[in-house]
Amino acid sequence: MIRILFIFLIFASGVFISANQNPYFDSGQRYQLKLFAKNKKDRSFISNFLHLDSIDGKYVYSTVNQYDFKQAQKYLSKYIVSTTTLNLTKFFPPIDFGHEYPSGDERFHTYKEVVKELNQIGKNFSNITTRFSLGTTVTGRDIPGIRIASKKSLKENKQLPGIFFVGAHHAREHLSVEIPMMMIKMLVENYSKDPKIKQLIDTRDIYFVPMLNADGAMYDIEGRQYKFWRKNRSLNSKGSFGVDLNRNYPFGWGTGGSSKSEGSDIFMGPKPLSEPETIAVKNFIDSHKNINILLSFHTFSELILYPWGGKNSEVGGRDQKVFETMAQTMAKWNNYKPMKASDLYVASGDTCDWAYGDYGIFCFTFELSPSRSAGQKGFYPGAGIIDKVYNANIKPILYLIEKAGNPYEVIK
Ligand code: 0X9
Numbered sequence: 001m002i003r004i005l006f007i008f009l010i011f012a013s014g015v016f017i018s019a020n021q022n023p024y025f026d027s028g029q030r031y032q033l034k035l036f037a038k039n040k041k042d043r044s045f046i047s048n049f050l051h052l053d054s055i056d057g058k059y060v061y062s063t064v065n066q067y068d069f070k071q072a073q074k075y076l077s078k079y080i081v082s083t084t085t086l087n088l089t090k091f092f093p094p095i096d097f098g099h100e101y102p103s104g105d106e107r108f109h110t111y112k113e114v115v116k117e118l119n120q121i122g123k124n125f126s127n128i129t130t131r132f133s134l135g136t137t138v139t140g141r142d143i144p145g146i147r148i149a150s151k152k153s154l155k156e157n158k159q160l161p162g163i164f165f166v167g168a169h170h171a172r173e174h175l176s177v178e179i180p181m182m183m184i185k186m187l188v189e190n191y192s193k194d195p196k197i198k199q200l201i202d203t204r205d206i207y208f209v210p211m212l213n214a215d216g217a218m219y220d221i222e223g224r225q226y227k228f229w230r231k232n233r234s235l236n237s238k239g240s241f242g243v244d245l246n247r248n249y250p251f252g253w254g255t256g257g258s259s260k261s262e263g264s265d266i267f268m269g270p271k272p273l274s275e276p277e278t279i280a281v282k283n284f285i286d287s288h289k290n291i292n293i294l295l296s297f298h299t300f301s302e303l304i305l306y307p308w309g310g311k312n313s314e315v316g317g318r319d320q321k322v323f324e325t326m327a328q329t330m331a332k333w334n335n336y337k338p339m340k341a342s343d344l345y346v347a348s349g350d351t352c353d354w355a356y357g358d359y360g361i362f363c364f365t366f367e368l369s370p371s372r373s374a375g376q377k378g379f380y381p382g383a384g385i386i387d388k389v390y391n392a393n394i395k396p397i398l399y400l401i402e403k404a405g406n407p408y409e410v411i412k
């Protein structure tokens with residue numbers, strides 16, 4: 001008996017040690033790094049290892065997990081100015097308390113609330129909406145979507161020009177769920193009140209998927225403790241979790257600004273489109289040839305980004321003019337900074353390079369508010385910011401819906 005106990009203890013301690021020595025084990029420790037990056041070249045170099053949360057002149061800020069922190073110490077030590085340690089270990093490994101946002105942030109929609117509200121809207125406005133499923137996440141959640149288009153118009157017209165809005169490629173960017181949710185509500189509620197909205201809904205095919213990375217977003221709030229989680233919740237081959245969905249698209253995949261290491265927050269995945277969430281987006285785009293414009297909501301920094309993001313060159317020609325004109329027009333309303341995505345930093349495998357590169361879709365990434373933040377408030381600005389960000393983006397979003405009719409109209 002004693003011998004069995006002894007063998008068990010040795011075995012158990014071995015497991016314990018290996019879990020702690022496993023470089024991919026996520027203890028919950030997070031580090032906030034301030035790095036000196038004097039120009040775009042420095043930023044793009046750093047972006048091969050870390051995700052950059054924000055840029056402030058010659059400095060950049062990044063919140064990283066333990067794996068990326070070790071990588072940074074190894075490869076980026078000359079750039080690191082300071083490190084702040086955040087201890088979230090109390091909340092790891094995750095315990096599922098049922099999902100709710102941390103105190104004060106309950107206004108943000110949990111996955112269940114997104115589904116419930118979309119179902120309700122689908123029922124209440126059945127003449128202009130259809131609930132659909134984009135696909136299924138890694139852990140089996142249905143990815144909820146809603147189509148807004150007048151059923152009468154759809155009957156009369158074979159095809160209406162389409163637009164696709166998607167939120168939450170990144171888990172911790174919870175505000176990117178709220179803006180599409182509010183927009184959906186506004187559109188359906190004003191169909192019978194505002195002739196301009198009616199006109200749009202009668203002549204366009206509008207699709208919303210507010211919470212693509214539902215697994216990651218809900219993991220990020222488990223235990224009512226934000227975790228700075230970015231990726232989805234795939235179990236990787238060496239035991240770490242998550243692929244960066246915005247590095248997993250096939251166009252130019254793995255050509256810079258993303259990582260081959262599964263423990264990294266910018267892990268590109270074992271192959272392009274390795275994830276059910278990105279496959280779901282691709283299947284949708286493949287089967288909806290009428291989509292002319294795509295808007296992917298992210299946070300933060302208050303930017304309007306357009307291709308290319310994976311290389312420094314411009315898309316060129318007429319399309320360049322369309323991108324610039326649209327971005328500059330919208331920027332006047334929301335006061336965001338319009339720019340080519342790679343001017344921020346080069347990163348390959350993102351949604352917009354793929355949507356434009358493979359399908360010719362005019363694709364924008366909105367980095368919502370706040371404009372800058374080195375601390376926790378960047379990704380977690382609090383629910384108090386939601387209305388302001390929504391109001392700033394109503395006009396740009398309505399403009400995109402309108403221009404989905406013919407994006408080239410803006411350069412005529
Ligand atoms: O890095 C990203 O995926 C996006 N920023 S975020 O802070 N929301 O993670 C920006 C994508 C823009 N695309 C490129 N720079 N390629």
Ligand code: ZN
Pocket residue numbers: 169170173246298299
């Ligand atoms: Zn993002």
